[in-house]
Amino acid sequence: METQPSVASHVADSERVQRGIQGVAGMGASVANLALLLSVWGQWSAVLAVAGVSVVLTLFNAVLAERLVPRIGRARAEALRMGINATGICLIGIHTRWHVLLWVFVPYNMLWYFGLDSWVRPRMAIYLVSIDGVALATGAEPATVLSFSIIGIFGYLVSEKRGALLTEKNLELARTHQELQQLHQRALEQERLSSLGLMAASVAHEINNPMSYVTSNVDSLLQDMRDEPNLSAPMKEYVDDVLPATLDGIKRVNSIVSDLRRFSRGDFEGYSSYDFNAEVRTALRIARIQLGHVRVEEALEEVGPVVGRPRQIVQVLVNLLVNAGQATPAGGVVRLAARNEGALVRVEVRDTGSGMSEETKRHLFEPFFTTKPAGLGTGLGLSVVQGIIKAHGGRIEVESELGKGTCFTIELPKVPALPPEKGSGGDLRVAGH
Template sequence: MQAEAKQVGSWEEADPEQVHRGILPIASLGPLALNIALVIRFWGQWSVVLGVVGILVGNTLLHVLAIEWTARRFSRAAAESVRTLNNVVGISLAGVLTHWSPLVWAVVPYNMVWFYGMDRWVYPRMAFYLVAMNAVALSTGSSVELALAFDLFGISAFLVSQKRAELLRLMLGNAHRQRVELEKAHQEVQQMHQRALERERLSSLGMLAAGVAHEINNPMSFVTSNVNSMLRDMKDEPHLSELMKEYRDDVLPATLDGIKRVNSIVADLRRFARGDPEAHVAFDFDAEVQTALRIAQGQLGHVRVEKELSGVGTVVGRPRQIVQVLVNLLVNAGQATAPGGLVRVTTNRDSHWIFVQVRDTGSGMSEETKRHLFEPFFTTKPEGQGTGLGLSVVHGIVRSHGGRIEVESELGRGTCFTLRLPLVPPLLEYEPSSDGGMRRRPA
């Protein structure tokens, strides 16, 4: 297959002038052979022999000097017009000199086979060549029968050569299309392979994260239990020093708050890293936003984070996927924002839709970047720091929930992603309830 592609490429990329120079030595063999035959035929008639040789040398020099100069200076079409006129003059002189020997007439159809060029002037050049040859030949003593025979032979040869040229163009066109399709298929295979590698890598990272979270969860359970027991025992102890009272009233409660936060992060990480299929369920949307903020906080430590959660309430969807969407947007916002910048998350709803905005004061994006933003494997991050899959996955998840994602951005002025998600994804038998939750639609 690679050999075929290489061969097709050589046909398509061939320089017309190189093709012409490659054909020229072969095309010159016919006139040379006919001139040798003329010399042999008229051997002893030295004036004729010298004349034929002189015409051959003159035509060759004119071709090398004038015709090739015309091709370089103007175009191959102009050079072919000069060559046609040169052939008319040379053959006419040889015909008059040999009283229109059939060997001279044989050159006429031979030249018609080698009419170069695929420009619009090829047929007019052929017509001029044939009319001029016949006019000179018939006016200088050639027989009509001989002229007609070689004219018909030359026209047939010309039409056959043109047909073969058309077939060759068609074959090259088909080869070019096949090459384009092959390259496209090759790119698609490479993309599929890359996606498979990324999925395998992400799956492995998810399993690793779930394992690490599980290992952390076990000792944290002991720590939580022990601190709770210690705090409970200290509360039951009536006689404590001032230092112990400070531990009982301030230090241990703050420690428990920190432990609860660690446990929440571990639980979020375990749930986020699970790779099993997720069904549509009812869930607290703002709680999942809080989960995403906790998971992404490592990428947001250098910026100020503001959140305005308006109590969206219970919705239906795939909560782990929603967290994945929000984590991607928050991480991108953190990476695009300089230290001291702002990342702001807001949520609100109406009777049918949820609206989520993730806004940052980062570097922003150009119009060209925004046009390709959701394409797979498109990334503006340095090599090795991004796969270009994050926002493509985000777009797919949002679309699968029946929603849409919009982006507003300007270079140097930050970026705002707006998610619009339905309270109930399409085709699900749920509807918003009067208390802000969800209920099954009546049959």
């Protein structure tokens, strides 16, 4: 999952910066106008030109241009503003014979308008060429024109680079802040999942004790009734059907509780030899509640003993089975297959669910990437699954197509080459991607 700030937020920040700049720029323009007015004092035609044009430009820049922004957009409003300012500078220049103080406005206008849209540089070029052309045609000194044009061009380029750098830093800070918020949220979710695992282990332990009494008592009752020679027909039915079925159900409950206790343990698990098929059946029992709405098909060859961390292998299979169940609508099929392939074990978890797009598959094993609604997945499940498989020296692949289901394929060596001494980081009890 990518953490980009929204376009709307970036535009809003640019508008706030623009308004802040305009306040300072307005003060500078007023000071420059006053200095120019005083310098031509006594030349009344020039005074009237400076005063009249300055009032019009100030009014337009401060009020009218901003009111036009919501209607025609910032880019068009700026183009209009630059055109009117260029016209005003030319009018004042003609009446003041291009007084040197007037030339301050040429680079000044260029310094504080940058980065608004892709047409900023063309507008600046038209602005500068127009003023320079009129100035040279009406008697301005070429050296003065060249000097202030150079200042305007390179001053604008410097301010543009500085503005781009500040924008980049702001975006980087926004991304970092958003990433920190997401990491904080994920840490809270991990802590919650860890607490749920401990609670599940405690609940399983509490259930285990009374179930031991129930198992023992029902088994004893069945044996005593079998030893009784003179049972009535209804009681014989209990001995032959009811109590054996009850005892079988109790044993299934005990198996689930035992699986849950072992699966929820948080201590370090070393490499050991284990019955692979037994662990596959354990994963099926744990995931069964998430697969009640689909048909579960099994194709399990007898794999035999495998070396590894059995609890982590159960975690991998539970993750994949739960994901398959959540992606498959009612009446669909989830198929679990396992078979020997020489020194490898090949496992396939296939579903007839919604499938995944190419974009989703590219990010599938990234930490915190999830396609599920809030509360149904943290984006850690498949990342952890991949870590566990790699730690066992295996590999995992996915085939999926939108609307046609998904198939996860795992290949595990029966005996990993060099089992790591420490945990693989795959102890999170998460089932979600």
